[in-house]
Amino acid sequence: xxLDGRVxxxxxxxxxxxxxxxxxxxxxxxxxxxxxxxxxxxxQRASEIEELPPHKWVxx
Numbered sequence: 001x002x003l004d005g006r007v008x009x010x011x012x013x014x015x016x017x018x019x020x021x022x023x024x025x026x027x028x029x030x031x032x033x034x035x036x037x038x039x040x041x042x043x044q045r046a047s048e049i050e051e052l053p054p055h056k057w058v059x060x
Contacts, residue, residue: 016034019033019034019054020033020034022053022054022055023054023057025054026054026055026057028054028057028059032059033054033057036057036059036060037052037057040052040060
């Protein structure tokens, strides 16, 4: 059930927080990680998507 749009935002928010915490645990700056993957995502090939999780990420 969606009340006013906030209910759908909770899972998205929790994913982003999870990604930033995982990036930090892997020794990456959360802001740099998110900025890089959000910049790469529109042009990333489907076969290269496995490079984006924090445990495999290498800064461009």
